Amino acid sequence: MTLRRQLLIGSTIAAALVAVSGTLAIEALRARDRRIALERTAAAAITEHQKEACDASPNWFLAGPREGRPTKEELAQPDADVYTKRPDMKARPFEYFAFDEEFRGVTTAAPRFPDTLRAALKSGNEFASESWRGPDGTGVMTARWTNWRPSECAILLFRAAPPPHQTWERTGIFSGLFAAVFVVAFFVGLPTTTRATTVAHAMRNSARDEYAAVLPAPGSDEITSINALFNDAAAGIRQRSTEIREQQEAIRRLSTETTNDVVVPLTAVPERLGDVLRSVSLTPVVREQMQAALRDAQTVALHAGNLVTAARLRDRDAVASTDSVDLTALVTKVVSEYEMFAHAFGVKLSATVPDAAVMATGDALLFEAALANLVDNAIRYNRPGGSAIVDLDGDPRGKFRLIVSDDGVGVNDATLKYFNGIRRFRGDERRKHRQDEVGLGLAIVHEVTGRAKIGLSFRRKDNGGLEVTLKFPQG
Numbered sequence: 395m396t397l398r399r400q401l402l403i404g405s406t407i408a409a410a411l412v413a414v415s416g417t418l419a420i421e422a423l424r425a426r427d428r429r430i431a432l433e434r435t436a437a438a439a440i441t442e443h444q445k446e447a448c449d450a451s452p453n454w455f456l457a458g459p460r461e462g463r464p465t466k467e468e469l470a471q472p473d474a475d476v477y478t479k480r481p482d483m484k485a486r487p488f489e490y491f492a493f494d495e496e497f498r499g500v501t502t503a504a505p506r507f508p509d510t511l512r513a514a515l516k517s518g519n520e521f522a523s524e525s526w527r528g529p530d531g532t533g534v535m536t537a538r539w540t541n542w543r544p545s546e547c548a549i550l551l552f553r554a555a556p557p558p559h560q561t562w563e564r565t566g567i568f569s570g571l572f573a574a575v576f577v578v579a580f581f582v583g584l585p586t587t588t589r590a591t592t593v594a595h596a597m598r599n600s601a602r603d604e605y606a607a608v609l610p611a612p613g614s615d616e617i618t619s620i621n622a623l624f625n626d627a628a629a630g631i632r633q634r635s636t637e638i639r640e641q642q643e644a645i646r647r648l649s650t651e652t653t654n655d656v657v658v659p660l661t662a663v664p665e666r667l668g669d670v671l672r673s674v675s676l677t678p679v680v681r682e683q684m685q686a687a688l689r690d691a692q693t694v695a696l697h698a699g700n701l702v703t704a705a706r707l708r709d710r711d712a713v714a715s716t717d718s719v720d721l722t723a724l725v726t727k728v729v730s731e732y733e734m735f736a737h738a739f740g741v742k743l744s745a746t747v748p749d750a751a752v753m754a755t756g757d758a759l760l761f762e763a764a765l766a767n768l769v770d771n772a773i774r775y776n777r778p779g780g781s782a783i784v785d786l787d788g789d790p791r792g793k794f795r796l797i798v799s800d801d802g803v804g805v806n807d808a809t810l811k812y813f814n815g816i817r818r819f820r821g822d823e824r825r826k827h828r829q830d831e832v833g834l835g836l837a838i839v840h841e842v843t844g845r846a847k848i849g850l851s852f853r854r855k856d857n858g859g860l861e862v863t864l865k866f867p868q869g
Contacts, residue, residue, distance in 0.1 A: 785797040
């Protein structure tokens, strides 16, 4: 959520809280003033004149004009049955009614006496007040003992109607408070929010440009401090980035030189030893020594190649090739190079490839490194007289399945589960390799297949040995 949106929400909440509390407070004060005014009016109405008026005609002892009020002559009639008029029930802005000591109205226009006021007067209070709700809003009423004795008018109930347009007044008070607080809160926080938004935008642009831009830092508040800290950090990042790029470039040059000056010559040593073993008649002892030398030379060449491959994989800035790779030719090449190495271990190495070329998309050098490690493991961890088989099946559209299997002792359940686990390539597996861990070779296989979205799985064969399957697409 952006700061501007947070400011809008915060200003709205603050304005709503202040408007609600302010409206309630104002209404409470106005209700208190109306109650005090009504109580004073009620106290002033308890006079001897009012007692005489109530005693003379209790049914017509009412505040305000009433329709059909009888004349003095009619009130003087000795026979009460002659006069049958009753006060109307229409409410007035201000009115009062008389009640006897049992809280019964002495006029037909009197309302029912409120229970709360009844309880308050019965408890010994001289008067009691409360609000009442009508169709037009909230009014106030008060009841008071008259202490007129003897008199039928023991209690007077005074009632003031709600002020005109009370609901609209409340709405206006709420709207005014809300608008005022919202405008003040929003425009007070807007400059800070705008500065923070501008700084965040500048930071993103600077990060996108490798922290080349220096942010302006006007002012002397916390945002200025953030700008200064960012500029200091950006300067450190630029310096560190320059050092890293120089180191990566040095590693690339070293990898290229190592490949040309070390790996390529080392790769040629096993081939030449293999040519010697095939073309020269040797005594058993010398042949055994030559095969041991071949094994050692192949091991050194593989490790050197893996170190160069690991350096390439760790170089995140290096863009891997995404050319079309002929897997049929690649399998044939790797199996041919490892043929004499397998013979030195007493293992029969063979390959099954389709007649048509099986194509895949990726980096040919990385694919070759991954396949070489799988074939090397299938030979190295096999048994004398065993076999290592590379089986390729697929089509020219990029769909393929490559299986490398051997007849060795295999692995236990824990190691097999570890092999099949997804792991992140570090590049230091050779240095930290333990017996129960994936070495640098299999780590390279995991990383290459993972980047190419190729499925990789390990399983034990029923008759012993390990089977590694590469499948594209996965699933």
